[in-house]
Amino acid sequence: MKKAPATYTLHATRKRRGKNFRISMLNVFLCVVVLIAVHSLRYPVAEAKEYIDITSPAFKKLPIAVSEFAGSSGKEISDIIRDDLDFTGIFLCLERNAFLETSSQPFQQKNWTVIGAEAVVKGSVGGGGGKGLLASVSLYDVAEGKEIFRKEYRTEGSLARPLAHAVANDIYKHFTGENGIFRTRIAFVGIKGGEDSLSLMDWDGHRISDLGIKGNVLLTPRWSKDGSRLLYSSERYRQWGIYLLNFTTMTETKVFSSKGTNIAGDFFPNADNVIFSSSVGGSPDLYMYSISTSKLTKLSSSRGIDVSPSVSPDGSQICFVSDRDGTPQIFLMGSDGYAVRRLTFQGAYNTAPSWSPKGDKIVFSGRQGGKNHIFAINPDGSGLTQLTDRGNSEDPSFSPDGRYIVFSSDRDGDRAIYIMRANGEAQKKITPKGIKAFGPRWSSN
């Protein structure tokens, strides 16, 4: 939610500060505290002063110049910031070879107006003591000819990438009023030597870490809404179990297992209840399970297959896949298992649904012309849109701000992880060459 009418230009909504404020510092401080306190109740974004209106039909990318930062890690860090901003499609990152001044030179308005930059990012990176880093970053408004934001970022150890993403988040928030997703992560299943392992990486595919969880077969993990846990299914020694990984304690617990096939699944908003598909009763049906009480409640029942449940962000609805009408299609039902209705009618193979964070879209994998592609549809069945058209693509899920989608695809050979904007633009592979991967899920925060 924003408080001001959204505008695209940098300077349009800026309020000039009066020079004749005759109030003591204490009073200014009190005012600010009260303002922020009151504001933050209704408006998550209190500090941002200017906005880019991403919804406006006349929306135009903001030309921004991200200078190469001074210092030894300066290039690496400023490149990451530029790539983050560029992927959003909201900024137009200008070519550095056109820049007339460097990060270390003083900011001069005319050097930037001539190349069409409306905002400039400059910075320097030095050692923050020991192995750490200290980055000092400034943001300039070219039209106003002055610095509008300055901040220092300090890390210990080798966190250059997270540091750069933190800077990108601040710049993004400054212009859009929204939280950036540049420090979010993606959980996925990596395949090494015929064995699957649960892995985690940054949203841009860097810093892949194997969580140590192996299985003969593992399937798509799901994040709890607070991002502290993952729910996934794994086959070990001829049995499918539903498992929970707790990032706070770094422990794995088996939630449920039985003869037959158990396939996660999703969390309900309260995080104690999870939903999964199990053939414990003979055929793959959907069950709600309470982690604290171990109570198992059957939510769906059909002669055929019910699988891949995804809980709406408010917890009131569940979309899932069923072949009850002959072919796999997406269905919706209330969280109590009642009011079942079919959502997809086009095509004979629609699977792997997932809700958008606002609950206004469902993405899924649908077969079209013999290949699986990513589609989006509104929960009322309208607005069906095909988003991919190369190779086979599956396992789509939204970023926490709903602006991007991660999915797996075999378009370049082996299965790998890709991201794109929610409208299908800017599709790119994020996992490195030689890594087989599938089942990605974007973290919820």
Added chain:
Amino acid sequence: MVIKLTEEVFSMKRFLACVAIIGFAIFGCAEKQAVAPVPQPGELTPPSQPKEVEKPKQVPVTEQVTEQQIAKVESGEVPSKMEEVSGMFKDIYFDYDKYEINENGRLVLRSVADYLTKNRAHKILIEGHCDDRGTSEYNLALGDKRAKSAKDFLLSLGVTSSRAEVISYGKEKPLCSERTEECWAKNRRAHFVILKGKK
């Protein structure tokens, strides 16, 4: 579409709420100034120096960028103690996206039932598999249905339920990895493994 921030941003209601909040904040503070004009003993800034007000802006904010260290979890689970014998029976095959047993499949299953009648201490594990054209989770459920169809046929031949177990591998363990009709047909299968009682 997802690229929408908010359309109803500048409703009159919100505008008024905003004005009210800001007004309250400033007015409330201004009142405090009037009520408490006596400088606090610890106050460093004299209230009569307006230039000082802008100064705090110049001090850069510092953010400590940290990250939770992710330790490796070792998933410890006890291996099965059953001895497995594979390859005694032929795989049985299924049509695309189907889990009905065909005539050939029934033939193989009759020999499985026969074997189980003669070897009372043994069990059968039926693996369900799919070709890789579908998606992972649906295929896992489909593989479950294929294995279950095979099991149901064995039960109809008099095998007791506890002697036939099912497991699905979906499309995750293909026999053949080419993208041809012939290869897909080979992957849409149920595979039989004999389990020789617990040791």
